[in-house]
Every structure is written in C-alpha cells, then in structure tokens.
Amino acid sequence: MKKLLLLVGARPNFIKIAPLYRALKERGAGLTLVHTGQHYDKAMSEVFFNELDIPAPDANLGIGPGTRIEQTRKIVAGLRPLLETGEHEAIVVVGDVTSTAAGTMAAIACGVPAMHVEAGLRSFNWRMPEELNRMIADHHSDHLFVSDKDGLKNLKNEGIPDERMHFVGNIMIDSLRSIEPAADASNVLTRLGLESKKYGLMTLHRPENVDRPEVFVPLIAALRKVSEKLTLVFPVHPRTRGKIESVEGGLGDGIKLIDPVGYTEMVALIKNAACALTDSGGLQEETTALGVPCLTLRTETERPCTVTEGTSEIVGTDAEKIMEALDRVLRGEWKKGRLPELWDGKTAGRIADIIIKL
Ligand code: UDP
Numbered sequence: 001m002k003k004l005l006l007l008v009g010a011r012p013n014f015i016k017i018a019p020l021y022r023a024l025k026e027r028g029a030g031l032t033l034v035h036t037g038q039h040y041d042k043a044m045s046e047v048f049f050n051e052l053d054i055p056a057p058d059a060n061l062g063i064g065p066g067t068r069i070e071q072t073r074k075i076v077a078g079l080r081p082l083l084e085t086g087e088h089e090a091i092v093v094v095g096d097v098t099s100t101a102a103g104t105m106a107a108i109a110c111g112v113p114a115m116h117v118e119a120g121l122r123s124f125n126w127r128m129p130e131e132l133n134r135m136i137a138d139h140h141s142d143h144l145f146v147s148d149k150d151g152l153k154n155l156k157n158e159g160i161p162d163e164r165m166h167f168v169g170n171i172m173i174d175s176l177r178s179i180e181p182a183a184d185a186s187n188v189l190t191r192l193g194l195e196s197k198k199y200g201l202m203t204l205h206r207p208e209n210v211d212r213p214e215v216f217v218p219l220i221a222a223l224r225k226v227s228e229k230l231t232l233v234f235p236v237h238p239r240t241r242g243k244i245e246s247v248e249g250g251l252g253d254g255i256k257l258i259d260p261v262g263y264t265e266m267v268a269l270i271k272n273a274a275c276a277l278t279d280s281g282g283l284q285e286e287t288t289a290l291g292v293p294c295l296t297l298r299t300e301t302e303r304p305c306t307v308t309e310g311t312s313e314i315v316g317t318d319a320e321k322i323m324e325a326l327d328r329v330l331r332g333e334w335k336k337g338r339l340p341e342l343w344d345g346k347t348a349g350r351i352a353d354i355i356i357k358l
Contacts (some may be wrong), residue, residue, distance in 0.1 A: 003030040009038035009099025016094040018052035019174035019348035036099040037062040075102035083110035101133040104140035119144035120151025123302035169342025177345035183267035201273040205237035222319035227254025293334040311337035
C-alpha cells in the first residue's frame with residue numbers, strides 16, 4: 001500500500017485536494033492529510049472541508065499569518081518530524097501557494113520524494129509570489145502532474161526530463177463538476193437579490209493589483225464605472241478588505257461587497273454571472289469550464305489556454321479597456337470558447353492511477 005502525506009494550506013488547495021484524496025483512498029492508499037494553517041479562518045478553510053467532504057486534517061501545523069519567509073520556515077520545521085518518521089513514500093503538494101513551495105523544500109531536506117499537482121504553469125512574471133512558488137515546487141519535485149499542454153512546454157524548456165512529467169488535465173475541474181448539482185440547487189442568488197446573467201462577479205487579491213495604490217485606486221474607480229452598467233458582486237478576499245476601506249469614494253452602490261463564500265455558492269455565482277472580472281487563477285479556469293466570459297484584470301496569465309481556447313481575455317487594469325470589454329459582453333459578442341484537453345473532470349483518477357503504480 002502507498003503511504004502518502006498530502007499537504008494543503010490555502011483555499012485553492014482545498015478545492016484541488018478533495019478529488020485527489022478520494023481517488024487515492026479508493027485505490028487503497030494510506031493518507032496523512034496535513035494542513036499548514038496558512039488559511040485558518042472558517043470562511044477560508046473550514047467551510048471547504050465540510051462542503052468538499054474532506055476529512056479533518058491528521059495534523060495542523062498552525063502557522064497562521066506572517067511573511068513568506070516566516071511561514072516557509074514554520075512549515076519546513078513542522079513537516080520535518082512527520083517526514084523523518086520514514087512512514088511516507090512521498091509528499092503530494094498542489095497549486096502555487098507558500099505551503100506548496102515549502103512542502104517541497106521540506107521534502108528535499110528530509111530525502112522524501114515530492115509530487116506537484118498543477119505543475120508547469122508560468123506567468124514569467126517574477127514579481128508574483130506564486131511564480132516563485134511554482135518554480136520552487138516544480139524543480140524540487142520528482143513527479144509533476146501537468147494541467148495543460150503549455151505547462152508541458154514550459155517544463156521541457158526548463159530541462160525537466162519527460163519521465164518526470166505527466167499530462168493529466170486540470171484537477172480543479174473535477175471539484176467544479178462534482179459540486180455543480182449542489183450549486184444548481186443553491187439559493188445564493190435569491191439571498192443576495194441577484195438575477196441570473198444580470199450581474200458581474202468580481203474578485204481581486206493579487207499583490208500586483210491590491211498592494212500598489214497606484215494600480216488599486218484607479219482599478220476600483222474603473223470597476224465603479226462598470227457597476228453603473230452592470231451590478232457587481234464582490235466576495236472579498238481577507239487581504240483585500242482592509243485596502244478598500246482606504247479608497248476615497250469607496251466602492252459605490254453598484255458593487256455589493258460580501259464575505260468570502262463557500263465553493264457551492266461560488267460556483268453558483270460564477271455559473272449565473274454575465275461575466276467575471278478577476279485576477280484569480282482559479283476563476284480564469286472555472287469560467288472557461290462553464291463558458292462564462294472572463295475579463296482577466298492582469299497583464300499576463302500563467303494559464304494561457306484559458307485565453308487561446310477558453311473564455312478569458314487579458315484585459316489589464318485600464319478603465320478604457322475594461323469598459324470596452326464589458327460592452328462586448330453586454331452586446332453578446334464575447335467568444336464562446338471550448339474546453340482545453342483533459343479538462344474533463346477525471347484528472348484525479350488519472351493522477352491516482354499513476355501514483356499507485358510508481
Ligand atoms: N472561491 C470561493 N469563494 C470565494 C472566492 C473564491 O470558493 O469567495 C474559489 C474560486 O472559485 C476558486 C478559488 O476559490 O476556485 C480561488 O481562490 P483564490 O482566488 O484565493 O486563489 P487563486 O485562484 O488566485 O489561486
């Protein structure tokens with residue numbers, strides 16, 4: 001029987017680990033689930049364990065907030081005693097958060113093989129903490145599970161040998177598809193007073209947008225302008241909330257600020273939106289999977305297939321460009337897009353089959 005340590009730390013990790021946990025369990029693997037505690041409050045963590053039916057973690061490292069360096073140090077120190085028992089044949093990490101990179105650093109230090117799910121994504125923007133996390137995780141991992149063909153090319157260009165790469169598709173779509181029936185039954189639209197296809201869904205949390213007032217303040221002004229044409233609902237990330245309060249003029253009446261929602265309600269909100277306006281990586285993928293127009297409020301993406309094949313467009317943060325894109329959405333002129341290869345909801349099974357045979 002394979003014995004694996006599965007590591008999670010932040011909201012998008014929980015969504016990605018849920019189907020993999022189930023698929024590995026079904027194949028008889030022995031699993032230790034470790035939560036680093038990077039996201040720790042109910043709305044960003046506990047709710048996902050309940051909704052996605054993930055068992056309570058076997059261990060919680062309780063790292064809490066802090067700088068990337070502090071968090072990394074605590075994760076490596078917390079994982080060491082677990083990995084040094086020699087009980088685990090490998091550690092599995094997902095996504096691109098601090099916990100992902102730190103998990104693979106701990107693996108190297110303890111001589112335990114690491115496996116990275118969602119490998120190969122590259123924005124080529126080194127100011128993004130996630131880009132550093134992706135590079136660290138990929139180059140410290142023995143096996144790389146890749147979500148799209150661009151990822152394979154990136155890894156090849158970085159000299160990763162073919163036998164370490166596995167093209168398996170996008171595991172996020174597995175979670176999305178399994179929660180869709182519950183999302184369809186959700187009453188979130190009624191609760192928020194929204195009408196299907198009559199609102200836009202907005203999220204913002206990337207440091208490049210949120211931490212630089214010279215970008216954030218005009219971006220909020222642009223979104224206020226959008227909200228004069230289309231009501232916006234904005235489940236706010238905790239790291240963004242404080243910044244909004246300091247923006248003169250606030251959000252205006254057309255932007256409904258709400259607390260972060262669970263995944264069921266989020267999928268319902270995405271599915272029924274006229275469009276999304278976002279800097280989230282996950283949302284770029286989910287809108288492509290659901291055929292919803294996505295105005296990506298960034299200057300590049302590590303998920304280019306959501307643009308070349310899906311429903312996303314890199315719109316940036318300039319008010320004029322955002323308004324021009326919005327007008328195309330409202331006129332019904334947005335591209336329809338198609339699903340990238342292997343975004344079929346069966347990725348977790350493919351990964352688990354490979355891991356079990358290794
Ligand atoms: N999400 C959610 N509730 C929210 C906001 C986001 O369930 O209130 C989901 C979203 O659908 C996506 C994931 O959380 O699957 C994205 O997380 P985040 O934006 O934190 O990270 P990123 O996608 O940029 O890595």
